[in-house]
Amino acid sequence: MKSKAFFEKIATYITKWTFGFSIISIILGFIIGAATLALAGFNPIEAYGIMARGVLTRPSYVAWTIIGSTPIILTALSVAFAFKTGLFNIGAEGQFMIGAITAAMVGYFVELPAIIHIPLVLISAIVAAGLWGGIAGVLKAKFGVHEVISTIMLNWIALYLNNYIVLLEGLRRATSQRTHEIQRSASIVILEQWKRSPEGREWLRGHDFFGDALRTPLNWGFIIAIIFAVIVWYILNKTTLGYELKAVGYNRHAAEYGGINVSKSMFTSMVIAGGLAGAAGGLHVMGISKSIASLAAMEGYGFNGIAVALIGGNASIGIVFAGLLFSALQYGGSKIQPALGAPSEVINIMIGTIVFFIAMPKLIKYSLQNFKKKRGAKNVR
Amino acid sequence: MFKKMLALMLVLLLMATALVGCGGGTAEEPAPAEEPTEEQVEEQVEEPQLKMAMVTDVGGVNDESFNESAWNGHQKARDELGFEVSYVESEQDADYERNLETLLDAGNDLIWGIGFMMGDAIAEAADFNPDQKYAIIDSAYDDTPDNVVGVLFKAEEASFLVGYIAGKMTETGKVGFVGGMDFPVIHGFHYGFMAGVKYANPDAEVLVQYADSFVDAARGKAIANQMYQQGADIVFHAAGGTGDGVIEAAREQDKYAIGVDMDQNHLAPDNVITSAMKRVDNAIFMIAEDLKAGNFPGGQTVVFGLEDGGVGIAPTSDKHVPAEILEEVAEVERQIIAGEIFVPDNKDDYDANY
Numbered sequence: 001m002k003s004k005a006f007f008e009k010i011a012t013y014i015t016k017w018t019f020g021f022s023i024i025s026i027i028l029g030f031i032i033g034a035a036t037l038a039l040a041g042f043n044p045i046e047a048y049g050i051m052a053r054g055v056l057t058r059p060s061y062v063a064w065t066i067i068g069s070t071p072i073i074l075t076a077l078s079v080a081f082a083f084k085t086g087l088f089n090i091g092a093e094g095q096f097m098i099g100a101i102t103a104a105m106v107g108y109f110v111e112l113p114a115i116i117h118i119p120l121v122l123i124s125a126i127v128a129a130g131l132w133g134g135i136a137g138v139l140k141a142k143f144g145v146h147e148v149i150s151t152i153m154l155n156w157i158a159l160y161l162n163n164y165i166v167l168l169e170g171l172r173r174a175t176s177q178r179t180h181e182i183q184r185s186a187s188i189v190i191l192e193q194w195k196r197s198p199e200g201r202e203w204l205r206g207h208d209f210f211g212d213a214l215r216t217p218l219n220w221g222f223i224i225a226i227i228f229a230v231i232v233w234y235i236l237n238k239t240t241l242g243y244e245l246k247a248v249g250y251n252r253h254a255a256e257y258g259g260i261n262v263s264k265s266m267f268t269s270m271v272i273a274g275g276l277a278g279a280a281g282g283l284h285v286m287g288i289s290k291s292i293a294s295l296a297a298m299e300g301y302g303f304n305g306i307a308v309a310l311i312g313g314n315a316s317i318g319i320v321f322a323g324l325l326f327s328a329l330q331y332g333g334s335k336i337q338p339a340l341g342a343p344s345e346v347i348n349i350m351i352g353t354i355v356f357f358i359a360m361p362k363l364i365k366y367s368l369q370n371f372k373k374k375r376g377a378k379n380v381r
Numbered sequence: 382m383f384k385k386m387l388a389l390m391l392v393l394l395l396m397a398t399a400l401v402g403c404g405g406g407t408a409e410e411p412a413p414a415e416e417p418t419e420e421q422v423e424e425q426v427e428e429p430q431l432k433m434a435m436v437t438d439v440g441g442v443n444d445e446s447f448n449e450s451a452w453n454g455h456q457k458a459r460d461e462l463g464f465e466v467s468y469v470e471s472e473q474d475a476d477y478e479r480n481l482e483t484l485l486d487a488g489n490d491l492i493w494g495i496g497f498m499m500g501d502a503i504a505e506a507a508d509f510n511p512d513q514k515y516a517i518i519d520s521a522y523d524d525t526p527d528n529v530v531g532v533l534f535k536a537e538e539a540s541f542l543v544g545y546i547a548g549k550m551t552e553t554g555k556v557g558f559v560g561g562m563d564f565p566v567i568h569g570f571h572y573g574f575m576a577g578v579k580y581a582n583p584d585a586e587v588l589v590q591y592a593d594s595f596v597d598a599a600r601g602k603a604i605a606n607q608m609y610q611q612g613a614d615i616v617f618h619a620a621g622g623t624g625d626g627v628i629e630a631a632r633e634q635d636k637y638a639i640g641v642d643m644d645q646n647h648l649a650p651d652n653v654i655t656s657a658m659k660r661v662d663n664a665i666f667m668i669a670e671d672l673k674a675g676n677f678p679g680g681q682t683v684v685f686g687l688e689d690g691g692v693g694i695a696p697t698s699d700k701h702v703p704a705e706i707l708e709e710v711a712e713v714e715r716q717i718i719a720g721e722i723f724v725p726d727n728k729d730d731y732d733a734n735y
Contacts, residue, residue, distance in 0.1 A: 338467035
């Protein structure tokens with residue numbers, strides 16, 4: 001009987017502690033992921049070892065993980081923000097593209113000192129993508145078009161707009177499917193000029209840590225993403241605007257009855273969500289790609305953002321960690337093929353399985369509580 | 382029930398921690414390689430095993446196009462030359478640099494970038510790592526670094542051959558060409574094909590349209606449908622994914638199409654009469670042979686053509702193309718290799734000769 005009390009104590013402890021579920025689901029995800037690998041005939045321990053070493057053992061590996069997490073943290077914030085206000089923003093993908101297109105154009109055509117150019121590019125990307133997101137907001141508020149449909153359609157429009165703009169005379173780099181690179185003054189890569197100069201290379205060769213970390217396009221994007229995470233948290237939890245938006249999310253009729261302008265709230269929410277995804281696109285161009293390319297298919301930054309938002313429980317801090325975890329899985333996963341020889345399909349299934357389980361702490365919470373209830377019922381009988 | 386469930390969870394937890402513990406332990410020792418086959422053992426006595434790896438573009442390794450062909454070339458190098466081979470797939474454009482670095486850290490002797498989209502990334506990586514050998518498919522540099530090989534294909538030669546077939550087989554006297562984008566790489570296909578058609582059948586008319594996209598199958602289908610309506614009965618495409626739409630249109634309208642890059646007959650077995658193949662696999666294998674022999678052609682752009690099996694027509698051509706035409710094609714091929722037939726790869730050369 002003693003053990004029973006002990007188990008119950010642990011159970012209540014876990015059910016009370018929100019992060020507990022996340023951790024259980026992460027562990028569960030890794031176990032099931034291992035099982036899928038083992039089923040395919042590969043040693044999961046070895047694979048996880050390769051992943052862990054491939055992400056953690058060198059400064060450049062950690063840098064790549066951080067770089068990879070930047071856009072998905074921002075798109076996840078976009079999805080989460082809309083979600084908190086009762087809207088499902090599938091359009092982060094398209095808003096990301098609009099942000100990237102704007103950043104590529106403003107970054108290339110405008111010539112200004114870096115101190116003005118960088119904020120200008122970022123703000124233009126945010127504004128353009130915010131307006132793009134606002135289209136879905138207006139359609140929903142004025143005409144009742146469901147935002148899932150409209151944002152999916154806007155994604156396609158953004159994709160083809162992207163492909164059209166890339167090929168415009170004057171923007172397209174000759175004999176390629178890319179635009180010209182943005183001006184140096186719009187780049188947010190840390191010490192970009194210096195690390196390419198002869199002195200820079202000389203110094204970096206002598207300093208292993210920095211030399212290794214800076215061989216990646218490490219940039220300020222991650223810091224900016226964190227700042228946005230804080231801003232999102234602040235707006236949602238500490239301002240009247242956030243209160244109103246959330247109220248509409250919980251129950252739009254009650255909110256309307258309470259005197260909140262629901263149409264305006266929906267529009268505002270989609271504009272902010274669009275702006276966040278646009279920031280992701282802008283920072284991506286300024287920090288990594290430097291240009292935009294004609295795309296065969298959507299690149300998945302927005303869709304990965306949905307997964308990250310779910311993993312992070314739609315909360316700012318959770319999203320930052322979830323973004324890092326997601327990026328680590330993606331980056332670490334790419335190391336398994338060369339080292340282990342497992343086909344990339346198997347690795348992608350494994351990563352998919354892990355993400356699937358990590359994204360559903362709610363289900364685990366629900367089933368745990370359900371079991372508890374059933375047991376209680378039995379005792380009564 | 383709840384207790385059982387919880388116990389199960391705890392056991393799983395324990396197992397997980399045990400796994401993590403083991404993971405750390407085994408991580409220290411190098412992963413044992415696969416049991417080497419007998420030939421490999423023999424070779425290993427003579428020399429250390431060479432490692433070669435490739436980064437795919439966003440198409441992925443099973444794209445039924447040049448990424449897959451490149452991986453076939455790698456596997457051939459593994460089976461016949463004893464190379465250790467691997468690949469990394471790129472999911473996004475931004476992954477190229479990162480993936481090239483992954484393969485650099487894995488200690489490869491030669492790293493391939495598949496596709497001209499990777500041109501910038503390879504140039505940059507080669508600049509930063511002057512001791513690492515790189516090679517790239519479908520891309521050339523004005524000033525190739527010493528540790529890079531650019532690999533190009535004389536697509537115009539294969540296009541000339543399929544053009545010849547089209548010129549001989551057309552019943553309406555009209556054939557079509559659908560290009561991906563209007564730039565030099567595709568001009569090779571365009572003018573090679575036109576020259577081949579004219580060589581076979583001086584009266585034939587060639588309808589030409591560019592789709593401005595390598596990925597828009599719907600547009601490819603619309604263009605091909607229009608060409609078939611205008612009376613063309615064979616359409617050749619050099620347009621990647623856009624071309625899938627061309628083949629789709631051929632199947633629906635029961636007309637003929639000509640594939641590109643790989644043998645595309647399986648996409649529409651009754652309609653794709655031949656394909657202008659780019660043997661990326663052969664090219665990769667040949668460069669691997671050079672590397673093994675110690676004469677890696679660093680700093681050069683290597684061009685593969687009919688002569689060395691770098692381009693050619695699809696082996697399934699005999700299903701639809703009459704044997705006598707194939708015999709003529711073999712003769713034309715011999716003449717091209719011998720330099721008796723001039724194959725243009727741009728508008729000026731074409732206008733001057735045809």
